[in-house]
Amino acid sequence: MEPRPLPDPDSEELAALVGSTSQRLLYGLLYRRRDHPPTMVELRLFAAQALGEDQSQTDRRVRELRRYFDVVAERRDGEHRYVLRGWAEHPAADGAPISLRRRAEVLAPQRCAMCGRTPLEHHVTLVVDHRIPQSWGGSNDVDNLQPLCEDCNAGKRDYFHSFDAHADEIRKAISYDEPQRRIGALLAAFEGKWVRSDLIGIVASAKEYQEDWQRRLRDLRFFGWKIEHQNRHNEGARVRAYYRATAIAPIPDDIPGVIRAETARRKAAGAARSARTLED
Structure with missing residues:
Protein backbone atom coordinates (compact mmCIF):
# COMPACT_ATOMS: atom_id res chain seq x y z
CA MET A 1 0.00 0.00 0.00
CA GLU A 2 1.32 3.42 -0.97
CA PRO A 3 1.99 5.70 2.04
CA ARG A 4 -0.45 8.54 2.54
CA PRO A 5 1.00 11.63 0.84
CA LEU A 6 1.89 14.57 3.01
CA PRO A 7 -0.28 17.68 2.64
CA ASP A 8 1.11 20.64 0.76
CA PRO A 9 2.04 23.51 3.13
CA ASP A 10 -0.52 25.79 1.45
CA SER A 11 -3.27 23.19 1.26
CA GLU A 12 -6.68 23.41 2.88
CA GLU A 13 -6.03 19.96 4.35
CA LEU A 14 -3.13 21.28 6.45
CA ALA A 15 -4.97 24.49 7.38
CA ALA A 16 -7.94 22.46 8.63
CA LEU A 17 -5.66 20.13 10.57
CA VAL A 18 -3.18 22.58 12.12
CA GLY A 19 -4.87 25.73 13.34
CA SER A 20 -1.72 27.72 14.10
CA THR A 21 -0.22 29.81 11.30
CA SER A 22 3.20 29.55 12.95
CA GLN A 23 3.00 25.75 13.02
CA ARG A 24 1.98 25.66 9.37
CA LEU A 25 4.98 27.81 8.43
CA LEU A 26 7.28 25.58 10.46
CA TYR A 27 5.77 22.55 8.76
CA GLY A 28 6.42 24.25 5.42
CA LEU A 29 10.12 24.55 6.23
CA LEU A 30 10.35 20.89 7.20
CA TYR A 31 8.37 19.93 4.08
CA ARG A 32 10.53 21.89 1.68
CA ARG A 33 13.76 20.67 3.25
CA ARG A 34 13.03 16.97 3.37
CA ASP A 35 16.15 16.33 1.27
CA HIS A 36 18.33 18.52 3.50
CA PRO A 37 16.59 18.63 6.91
CA PRO A 38 17.22 21.62 9.19
CA THR A 39 18.94 21.53 12.56
CA MET A 40 17.27 22.85 15.70
CA VAL A 41 19.48 25.92 15.43
CA GLU A 42 18.06 26.55 11.95
CA LEU A 43 14.51 25.92 13.14
CA ARG A 44 14.94 28.41 15.98
CA LEU A 45 16.50 30.98 13.67
CA PHE A 46 13.55 30.54 11.29
CA ALA A 47 11.13 31.02 14.20
CA ALA A 48 12.89 34.23 15.21
CA GLN A 49 13.24 35.71 11.72
CA ALA A 50 10.18 34.51 9.84
CA LEU A 51 7.71 34.22 12.71
CA GLY A 52 9.06 36.90 15.04
CA GLU A 53 8.83 34.47 17.95
CA ASP A 54 10.94 33.68 20.96
CA GLN A 55 13.16 30.75 20.05
CA SER A 56 12.02 28.86 23.17
CA GLN A 57 8.69 28.22 21.42
CA THR A 58 10.27 26.12 18.68
CA ASP A 59 10.58 22.89 20.70
CA ARG A 60 6.89 23.07 21.64
CA ARG A 61 5.85 23.65 18.04
CA VAL A 62 7.82 20.60 16.89
CA ARG A 63 6.11 18.52 19.60
CA GLU A 64 2.72 19.76 18.43
CA LEU A 65 3.49 18.79 14.82
CA ARG A 66 4.37 15.30 16.04
CA ARG A 67 0.73 14.82 17.00
CA TYR A 68 0.07 14.44 13.28
CA PHE A 69 3.41 13.87 11.56
CA ASP A 70 6.47 11.69 11.97
CA VAL A 71 9.22 14.23 12.74
CA VAL A 72 12.42 12.60 13.98
CA ALA A 73 15.83 13.92 14.99
CA GLU A 74 18.50 12.07 13.01
CA ARG A 75 22.23 12.52 13.40
CA ARG A 76 23.74 13.47 10.03
CA ASP A 77 27.21 14.84 9.43
CA GLY A 78 27.74 15.23 13.15
CA GLU A 79 24.54 17.25 13.70
CA HIS A 80 20.98 16.41 14.72
CA ARG A 81 18.63 17.26 11.89
CA TYR A 82 14.83 17.21 12.02
CA VAL A 83 13.38 14.99 9.33
CA LEU A 84 9.74 15.06 8.21
CA ARG A 85 9.25 11.41 7.27
CA GLY A 86 5.49 11.27 6.80
CA TRP A 87 2.32 10.95 8.82
CA ALA A 88 2.51 9.83 12.43
CA GLU A 89 1.84 6.13 12.96
CA HIS A 90 -1.24 7.04 15.01
CA PRO A 91 -2.17 10.65 14.13
CA ALA A 92 -4.14 12.56 16.74
CA ALA A 93 -7.80 11.61 16.39
CA PHE A 163 -7.68 14.37 32.78
CA ASP A 164 -6.74 11.72 30.22
CA ALA A 165 -7.19 9.01 32.85
CA HIS A 166 -10.86 10.04 33.10
CA ALA A 167 -11.43 10.58 29.35
CA ASP A 168 -13.90 7.71 28.97
CA GLU A 169 -15.95 8.84 31.97
CA ILE A 170 -15.97 12.46 30.77
CA ARG A 171 -17.06 11.37 27.30
CA LYS A 172 -19.90 9.38 28.86
CA ALA A 173 -20.91 12.30 31.11
CA ILE A 174 -21.09 14.63 28.11
CA SER A 175 -23.42 12.21 26.31
CA TYR A 176 -26.29 12.66 28.82
CA ASP A 177 -29.18 14.95 27.91
CA GLU A 178 -29.76 16.58 31.32
CA PRO A 179 -27.15 19.00 32.75
CA GLN A 180 -27.67 17.61 36.27
CA ARG A 181 -26.87 14.11 35.04
CA ARG A 182 -23.80 15.38 33.14
CA ILE A 183 -22.47 17.17 36.22
CA GLY A 184 -23.21 14.21 38.46
CA ALA A 185 -21.45 11.75 36.18
CA LEU A 186 -18.39 14.03 36.05
CA LEU A 187 -18.14 14.42 39.83
CA ALA A 188 -18.70 10.70 40.35
CA ALA A 189 -15.89 9.89 37.90
CA PHE A 190 -13.43 11.81 40.08
CA GLU A 191 -14.40 9.73 43.12
CA GLY A 192 -14.40 12.49 45.71
CA LYS A 193 -11.44 14.43 44.28
CA TRP A 194 -11.71 18.16 43.68
CA VAL A 195 -12.89 19.22 40.20
CA ARG A 196 -12.21 22.73 38.90
CA SER A 197 -15.29 24.79 38.13
CA ASP A 198 -14.41 25.57 34.51
CA LEU A 199 -14.36 21.86 33.68
CA ILE A 200 -17.75 21.43 35.36
CA GLY A 201 -19.11 24.38 33.39
CA ILE A 202 -17.85 22.94 30.10
CA VAL A 203 -19.42 19.53 30.75
CA ALA A 204 -22.66 21.11 32.01
CA SER A 205 -22.95 23.12 28.77
CA ALA A 206 -22.05 20.21 26.49
CA LYS A 207 -25.43 20.10 24.72
CA GLU A 208 -26.82 23.52 25.48
CA TYR A 209 -25.26 26.52 27.18
CA GLN A 210 -25.98 26.66 30.91
CA GLU A 211 -25.87 30.25 32.10
CA ASP A 212 -26.38 29.13 35.72
CA TRP A 213 -24.73 25.70 35.82
CA GLN A 214 -24.09 26.21 39.57
CA ARG A 215 -27.85 25.94 40.08
CA ARG A 216 -27.85 22.61 38.22
CA LEU A 217 -25.01 21.52 40.47
CA ARG A 218 -27.04 22.45 43.56
CA ASP A 219 -29.98 20.47 42.15
CA LEU A 220 -28.04 17.29 42.90
CA ARG A 221 -28.59 17.92 46.60
CA PHE A 222 -32.30 17.32 46.04
CA PHE A 223 -31.37 13.72 45.21
CA GLY A 224 -29.25 13.14 48.29
CA TRP A 225 -25.85 14.24 47.02
CA LYS A 226 -23.39 15.98 49.34
CA ILE A 227 -21.21 18.50 47.53
CA GLU A 228 -18.37 20.57 48.97
CA HIS A 229 -16.97 23.82 47.59
CA GLN A 230 -13.51 25.32 47.90
CA ASN A 231 -11.86 28.51 46.58
CA ARG A 232 -8.13 28.50 45.90
CA HIS A 233 -6.19 31.77 45.85
CA ASN A 234 -2.76 30.38 44.98
CA GLU A 235 -3.27 29.53 41.30
CA GLY A 236 -2.28 32.71 39.51
CA ALA A 237 -4.16 35.98 39.41
CA ARG A 238 -7.61 34.41 39.44
CA VAL A 239 -9.41 32.73 42.32
CA ARG A 240 -10.23 29.17 41.26
CA ALA A 241 -13.37 27.43 42.49
CA TYR A 242 -13.42 23.67 43.01
CA TYR A 243 -16.19 21.21 43.84
CA ARG A 244 -16.32 17.59 44.91
CA ALA A 245 -19.01 15.06 45.75
CA THR A 246 -18.54 13.37 49.12
CA ALA A 247 -21.77 11.38 48.85
CA ILE A 248 -23.66 10.38 45.72
CA ALA A 249 -27.07 8.85 45.04
CA PRO A 250 -29.03 7.67 41.99
CA ILE A 251 -30.35 10.48 39.78
CA PRO A 252 -34.07 9.93 39.04
CA ASP A 253 -35.53 9.66 35.58
CA ASP A 254 -37.96 12.54 36.17
CA ILE A 255 -35.47 15.16 37.34
CA PRO A 256 -37.81 18.21 37.14
CA GLY A 257 -40.63 16.34 38.87
CA VAL A 258 -38.45 15.21 41.78
CA ILE A 259 -37.04 18.73 42.18
CA ARG A 260 -40.57 20.22 42.29
CA ALA A 261 -41.74 17.63 44.80
CA GLU A 262 -38.72 18.09 47.05
CA THR A 263 -38.98 21.88 46.85
CA ALA A 264 -42.65 21.68 47.85
CA ARG A 265 -41.83 19.29 50.70
CA ARG A 266 -39.14 21.60 52.06
CA LYS A 267 -41.40 24.62 51.72
CA ALA A 268 -44.17 22.84 53.61
CA ALA A 269 -41.72 21.72 56.31
CA GLY A 270 -40.48 25.30 56.67
CA ALA A 271 -44.02 26.63 56.96
CA ALA A 272 -44.80 24.02 59.62
CA ARG A 273 -41.73 25.02 61.66
CA SER A 274 -42.71 28.67 61.41
CA ALA A 275 -46.23 27.86 62.60
CA ARG A 276 -44.91 25.94 65.61
CA THR A 277 -42.63 28.84 66.47
CA LEU A 278 -45.58 31.25 66.46
CA GLU A 279 -47.60 28.90 68.67
CA ASP A 280 -44.77 28.74 71.17
Missing part, protein backbone atom coordinates in the same frame (compact mmCIF):
# COMPACT_ATOMS: atom_id res chain seq x y z
CA ASP A 94 -9.21 15.10 16.18
CA GLY A 95 -12.17 14.14 14.04
CA ALA A 96 -13.34 15.85 10.90
CA PRO A 97 -11.46 18.99 9.82
CA ILE A 98 -12.98 22.44 10.24
CA SER A 99 -13.84 24.17 6.99
CA LEU A 100 -11.97 27.36 6.15
CA ARG A 101 -15.26 29.26 6.10
CA ARG A 102 -16.13 28.17 9.64
CA ARG A 103 -12.56 28.87 10.78
CA ALA A 104 -12.86 32.42 9.46
CA GLU A 105 -16.23 32.82 11.22
CA VAL A 106 -14.79 31.70 14.57
CA LEU A 107 -11.69 33.89 14.28
CA ALA A 108 -13.66 36.97 13.13
CA PRO A 109 -13.76 38.62 16.62
CA GLN A 110 -9.92 38.81 16.46
CA ARG A 111 -9.65 38.46 20.23
CA CYS A 112 -8.65 35.55 22.47
CA ALA A 113 -11.72 34.29 24.31
CA MET A 114 -9.66 33.58 27.45
CA CYS A 115 -7.14 36.40 27.92
CA GLY A 116 -8.60 39.03 25.60
CA ARG A 117 -5.38 39.68 23.71
CA THR A 118 -5.58 40.59 20.02
CA PRO A 119 -3.27 40.07 17.04
CA LEU A 120 -3.03 43.78 16.28
CA GLU A 121 -2.42 45.09 19.79
CA HIS A 122 -0.50 42.21 21.34
CA HIS A 123 0.96 40.43 18.29
CA VAL A 124 -0.52 37.05 19.23
CA THR A 125 -1.62 34.35 16.82
CA LEU A 126 -5.18 33.10 17.18
CA VAL A 127 -6.20 29.49 16.61
CA VAL A 128 -9.57 27.74 16.56
CA ASP A 129 -10.14 25.82 19.80
CA HIS A 130 -12.76 23.22 20.67
CA ARG A 131 -14.42 24.15 23.97
CA ILE A 132 -15.11 20.45 24.47
CA PRO A 133 -12.22 18.49 22.91
CA GLN A 134 -13.17 16.20 20.08
CA SER A 135 -11.53 13.34 21.97
CA TRP A 136 -14.26 13.89 24.60
CA GLY A 137 -17.04 13.93 22.03
CA GLY A 138 -16.97 17.63 21.15
CA SER A 139 -18.19 18.60 17.69
CA ASN A 140 -17.20 21.10 15.01
CA ASP A 141 -20.44 23.01 15.58
CA VAL A 142 -19.76 26.71 15.82
CA ASP A 143 -21.10 26.77 19.40
CA ASN A 144 -18.26 24.43 20.40
CA LEU A 145 -15.55 26.57 18.79
CA GLN A 146 -13.78 29.64 20.10
CA PRO A 147 -10.76 31.78 19.19
CA LEU A 148 -7.78 31.36 21.53
CA CYS A 149 -4.27 32.72 21.37
CA GLU A 150 -1.61 30.04 21.07
CA ASP A 151 -0.48 30.45 24.70
CA CYS A 152 -3.98 30.00 26.10
CA ASN A 153 -4.64 27.14 23.71
CA ALA A 154 -1.47 25.33 24.80
CA GLY A 155 -2.28 25.90 28.48
CA LYS A 156 -5.84 24.64 28.04
CA ARG A 157 -4.62 21.59 26.16
CA ASP A 158 -2.06 20.77 28.88
CA TYR A 159 -4.73 21.23 31.57
CA PHE A 160 -7.20 18.98 29.78
CA HIS A 161 -4.51 16.37 29.13
CA SER A 162 -4.23 16.00 32.91
Whole structure:
Protein backbone atom coordinates (compact mmCIF):
# COMPACT_ATOMS: atom_id res chain seq x y z
CA MET A 1 0.00 0.00 0.00
CA GLU A 2 1.32 3.42 -0.97
CA PRO A 3 1.99 5.70 2.04
CA ARG A 4 -0.45 8.54 2.54
CA PRO A 5 1.00 11.63 0.84
CA LEU A 6 1.89 14.57 3.01
CA PRO A 7 -0.28 17.68 2.64
CA ASP A 8 1.11 20.64 0.76
CA PRO A 9 2.04 23.51 3.13
CA ASP A 10 -0.52 25.79 1.45
CA SER A 11 -3.27 23.19 1.26
CA GLU A 12 -6.68 23.41 2.88
CA GLU A 13 -6.03 19.96 4.35
CA LEU A 14 -3.13 21.28 6.45
CA ALA A 15 -4.97 24.49 7.38
CA ALA A 16 -7.94 22.46 8.63
CA LEU A 17 -5.66 20.13 10.57
CA VAL A 18 -3.18 22.58 12.12
CA GLY A 19 -4.87 25.73 13.34
CA SER A 20 -1.72 27.72 14.10
CA THR A 21 -0.22 29.81 11.30
CA SER A 22 3.20 29.55 12.95
CA GLN A 23 3.00 25.75 13.02
CA ARG A 24 1.98 25.66 9.37
CA LEU A 25 4.98 27.81 8.43
CA LEU A 26 7.28 25.58 10.46
CA TYR A 27 5.77 22.55 8.76
CA GLY A 28 6.42 24.25 5.42
CA LEU A 29 10.12 24.55 6.23
CA LEU A 30 10.35 20.89 7.20
CA TYR A 31 8.37 19.93 4.08
CA ARG A 32 10.53 21.89 1.68
CA ARG A 33 13.76 20.67 3.25
CA ARG A 34 13.03 16.97 3.37
CA ASP A 35 16.15 16.33 1.27
CA HIS A 36 18.33 18.52 3.50
CA PRO A 37 16.59 18.63 6.91
CA PRO A 38 17.22 21.62 9.19
CA THR A 39 18.94 21.53 12.56
CA MET A 40 17.27 22.85 15.70
CA VAL A 41 19.48 25.92 15.43
CA GLU A 42 18.06 26.55 11.95
CA LEU A 43 14.51 25.92 13.14
CA ARG A 44 14.94 28.41 15.98
CA LEU A 45 16.50 30.98 13.67
CA PHE A 46 13.55 30.54 11.29
CA ALA A 47 11.13 31.02 14.20
CA ALA A 48 12.89 34.23 15.21
CA GLN A 49 13.24 35.71 11.72
CA ALA A 50 10.18 34.51 9.84
CA LEU A 51 7.71 34.22 12.71
CA GLY A 52 9.06 36.90 15.04
CA GLU A 53 8.83 34.47 17.95
CA ASP A 54 10.94 33.68 20.96
CA GLN A 55 13.16 30.75 20.05
CA SER A 56 12.02 28.86 23.17
CA GLN A 57 8.69 28.22 21.42
CA THR A 58 10.27 26.12 18.68
CA ASP A 59 10.58 22.89 20.70
CA ARG A 60 6.89 23.07 21.64
CA ARG A 61 5.85 23.65 18.04
CA VAL A 62 7.82 20.60 16.89
CA ARG A 63 6.11 18.52 19.60
CA GLU A 64 2.72 19.76 18.43
CA LEU A 65 3.49 18.79 14.82
CA ARG A 66 4.37 15.30 16.04
CA ARG A 67 0.73 14.82 17.00
CA TYR A 68 0.07 14.44 13.28
CA PHE A 69 3.41 13.87 11.56
CA ASP A 70 6.47 11.69 11.97
CA VAL A 71 9.22 14.23 12.74
CA VAL A 72 12.42 12.60 13.98
CA ALA A 73 15.83 13.92 14.99
CA GLU A 74 18.50 12.07 13.01
CA ARG A 75 22.23 12.52 13.40
CA ARG A 76 23.74 13.47 10.03
CA ASP A 77 27.21 14.84 9.43
CA GLY A 78 27.74 15.23 13.15
CA GLU A 79 24.54 17.25 13.70
CA HIS A 80 20.98 16.41 14.72
CA ARG A 81 18.63 17.26 11.89
CA TYR A 82 14.83 17.21 12.02
CA VAL A 83 13.38 14.99 9.33
CA LEU A 84 9.74 15.06 8.21
CA ARG A 85 9.25 11.41 7.27
CA GLY A 86 5.49 11.27 6.80
CA TRP A 87 2.32 10.95 8.82
CA ALA A 88 2.51 9.83 12.43
CA GLU A 89 1.84 6.13 12.96
CA HIS A 90 -1.24 7.04 15.01
CA PRO A 91 -2.17 10.65 14.13
CA ALA A 92 -4.14 12.56 16.74
CA ALA A 93 -7.80 11.61 16.39
CA ASP A 94 -9.21 15.10 16.18
CA GLY A 95 -12.17 14.14 14.04
CA ALA A 96 -13.34 15.85 10.90
CA PRO A 97 -11.46 18.99 9.82
CA ILE A 98 -12.98 22.44 10.24
CA SER A 99 -13.84 24.17 6.99
CA LEU A 100 -11.97 27.36 6.15
CA ARG A 101 -15.26 29.26 6.10
CA ARG A 102 -16.13 28.17 9.64
CA ARG A 103 -12.56 28.87 10.78
CA ALA A 104 -12.86 32.42 9.46
CA GLU A 105 -16.23 32.82 11.22
CA VAL A 106 -14.79 31.70 14.57
CA LEU A 107 -11.69 33.89 14.28
CA ALA A 108 -13.66 36.97 13.13
CA PRO A 109 -13.76 38.62 16.62
CA GLN A 110 -9.92 38.81 16.46
CA ARG A 111 -9.65 38.46 20.23
CA CYS A 112 -8.65 35.55 22.47
CA ALA A 113 -11.72 34.29 24.31
CA MET A 114 -9.66 33.58 27.45
CA CYS A 115 -7.14 36.40 27.92
CA GLY A 116 -8.60 39.03 25.60
CA ARG A 117 -5.38 39.68 23.71
CA THR A 118 -5.58 40.59 20.02
CA PRO A 119 -3.27 40.07 17.04
CA LEU A 120 -3.03 43.78 16.28
CA GLU A 121 -2.42 45.09 19.79
CA HIS A 122 -0.50 42.21 21.34
CA HIS A 123 0.96 40.43 18.29
CA VAL A 124 -0.52 37.05 19.23
CA THR A 125 -1.62 34.35 16.82
CA LEU A 126 -5.18 33.10 17.18
CA VAL A 127 -6.20 29.49 16.61
CA VAL A 128 -9.57 27.74 16.56
CA ASP A 129 -10.14 25.82 19.80
CA HIS A 130 -12.76 23.22 20.67
CA ARG A 131 -14.42 24.15 23.97
CA ILE A 132 -15.11 20.45 24.47
CA PRO A 133 -12.22 18.49 22.91
CA GLN A 134 -13.17 16.20 20.08
CA SER A 135 -11.53 13.34 21.97
CA TRP A 136 -14.26 13.89 24.60
CA GLY A 137 -17.04 13.93 22.03
CA GLY A 138 -16.97 17.63 21.15
CA SER A 139 -18.19 18.60 17.69
CA ASN A 140 -17.20 21.10 15.01
CA ASP A 141 -20.44 23.01 15.58
CA VAL A 142 -19.76 26.71 15.82
CA ASP A 143 -21.10 26.77 19.40
CA ASN A 144 -18.26 24.43 20.40
CA LEU A 145 -15.55 26.57 18.79
CA GLN A 146 -13.78 29.64 20.10
CA PRO A 147 -10.76 31.78 19.19
CA LEU A 148 -7.78 31.36 21.53
CA CYS A 149 -4.27 32.72 21.37
CA GLU A 150 -1.61 30.04 21.07
CA ASP A 151 -0.48 30.45 24.70
CA CYS A 152 -3.98 30.00 26.10
CA ASN A 153 -4.64 27.14 23.71
CA ALA A 154 -1.47 25.33 24.80
CA GLY A 155 -2.28 25.90 28.48
CA LYS A 156 -5.84 24.64 28.04
CA ARG A 157 -4.62 21.59 26.16
CA ASP A 158 -2.06 20.77 28.88
CA TYR A 159 -4.73 21.23 31.57
CA PHE A 160 -7.20 18.98 29.78
CA HIS A 161 -4.51 16.37 29.13
CA SER A 162 -4.23 16.00 32.91
CA PHE A 163 -7.68 14.37 32.78
CA ASP A 164 -6.74 11.72 30.22
CA ALA A 165 -7.19 9.01 32.85
CA HIS A 166 -10.86 10.04 33.10
CA ALA A 167 -11.43 10.58 29.35
CA ASP A 168 -13.90 7.71 28.97
CA GLU A 169 -15.95 8.84 31.97
CA ILE A 170 -15.97 12.46 30.77
CA ARG A 171 -17.06 11.37 27.30
CA LYS A 172 -19.90 9.38 28.86
CA ALA A 173 -20.91 12.30 31.11
CA ILE A 174 -21.09 14.63 28.11
CA SER A 175 -23.42 12.21 26.31
CA TYR A 176 -26.29 12.66 28.82
CA ASP A 177 -29.18 14.95 27.91
CA GLU A 178 -29.76 16.58 31.32
CA PRO A 179 -27.15 19.00 32.75
CA GLN A 180 -27.67 17.61 36.27
CA ARG A 181 -26.87 14.11 35.04
CA ARG A 182 -23.80 15.38 33.14
CA ILE A 183 -22.47 17.17 36.22
CA GLY A 184 -23.21 14.21 38.46
CA ALA A 185 -21.45 11.75 36.18
CA LEU A 186 -18.39 14.03 36.05
CA LEU A 187 -18.14 14.42 39.83
CA ALA A 188 -18.70 10.70 40.35
CA ALA A 189 -15.89 9.89 37.90
CA PHE A 190 -13.43 11.81 40.08
CA GLU A 191 -14.40 9.73 43.12
CA GLY A 192 -14.40 12.49 45.71
CA LYS A 193 -11.44 14.43 44.28
CA TRP A 194 -11.71 18.16 43.68
CA VAL A 195 -12.89 19.22 40.20
CA ARG A 196 -12.21 22.73 38.90
CA SER A 197 -15.29 24.79 38.13
CA ASP A 198 -14.41 25.57 34.51
CA LEU A 199 -14.36 21.86 33.68
CA ILE A 200 -17.75 21.43 35.36
CA GLY A 201 -19.11 24.38 33.39
CA ILE A 202 -17.85 22.94 30.10
CA VAL A 203 -19.42 19.53 30.75
CA ALA A 204 -22.66 21.11 32.01
CA SER A 205 -22.95 23.12 28.77
CA ALA A 206 -22.05 20.21 26.49
CA LYS A 207 -25.43 20.10 24.72
CA GLU A 208 -26.82 23.52 25.48
CA TYR A 209 -25.26 26.52 27.18
CA GLN A 210 -25.98 26.66 30.91
CA GLU A 211 -25.87 30.25 32.10
CA ASP A 212 -26.38 29.13 35.72
CA TRP A 213 -24.73 25.70 35.82
CA GLN A 214 -24.09 26.21 39.57
CA ARG A 215 -27.85 25.94 40.08
CA ARG A 216 -27.85 22.61 38.22
CA LEU A 217 -25.01 21.52 40.47
CA ARG A 218 -27.04 22.45 43.56
CA ASP A 219 -29.98 20.47 42.15
CA LEU A 220 -28.04 17.29 42.90
CA ARG A 221 -28.59 17.92 46.60
CA PHE A 222 -32.30 17.32 46.04
CA PHE A 223 -31.37 13.72 45.21
CA GLY A 224 -29.25 13.14 48.29
CA TRP A 225 -25.85 14.24 47.02
CA LYS A 226 -23.39 15.98 49.34
CA ILE A 227 -21.21 18.50 47.53
CA GLU A 228 -18.37 20.57 48.97
CA HIS A 229 -16.97 23.82 47.59
CA GLN A 230 -13.51 25.32 47.90
CA ASN A 231 -11.86 28.51 46.58
CA ARG A 232 -8.13 28.50 45.90
CA HIS A 233 -6.19 31.77 45.85
CA ASN A 234 -2.76 30.38 44.98
CA GLU A 235 -3.27 29.53 41.30
CA GLY A 236 -2.28 32.71 39.51
CA ALA A 237 -4.16 35.98 39.41
CA ARG A 238 -7.61 34.41 39.44
CA VAL A 239 -9.41 32.73 42.32
CA ARG A 240 -10.23 29.17 41.26
CA ALA A 241 -13.37 27.43 42.49
CA TYR A 242 -13.42 23.67 43.01
CA TYR A 243 -16.19 21.21 43.84
CA ARG A 244 -16.32 17.59 44.91
CA ALA A 245 -19.01 15.06 45.75
CA THR A 246 -18.54 13.37 49.12
CA ALA A 247 -21.77 11.38 48.85
CA ILE A 248 -23.66 10.38 45.72
CA ALA A 249 -27.07 8.85 45.04
CA PRO A 250 -29.03 7.67 41.99
CA ILE A 251 -30.35 10.48 39.78
CA PRO A 252 -34.07 9.93 39.04
CA ASP A 253 -35.53 9.66 35.58
CA ASP A 254 -37.96 12.54 36.17
CA ILE A 255 -35.47 15.16 37.34
CA PRO A 256 -37.81 18.21 37.14
CA GLY A 257 -40.63 16.34 38.87
CA VAL A 258 -38.45 15.21 41.78
CA ILE A 259 -37.04 18.73 42.18
CA ARG A 260 -40.57 20.22 42.29
CA ALA A 261 -41.74 17.63 44.80
CA GLU A 262 -38.72 18.09 47.05
CA THR A 263 -38.98 21.88 46.85
CA ALA A 264 -42.65 21.68 47.85
CA ARG A 265 -41.83 19.29 50.70
CA ARG A 266 -39.14 21.60 52.06
CA LYS A 267 -41.40 24.62 51.72
CA ALA A 268 -44.17 22.84 53.61
CA ALA A 269 -41.72 21.72 56.31
CA GLY A 270 -40.48 25.30 56.67
CA ALA A 271 -44.02 26.63 56.96
CA ALA A 272 -44.80 24.02 59.62
CA ARG A 273 -41.73 25.02 61.66
CA SER A 274 -42.71 28.67 61.41
CA ALA A 275 -46.23 27.86 62.60
CA ARG A 276 -44.91 25.94 65.61
CA THR A 277 -42.63 28.84 66.47
CA LEU A 278 -45.58 31.25 66.46
CA GLU A 279 -47.60 28.90 68.67
CA ASP A 280 -44.77 28.74 71.17
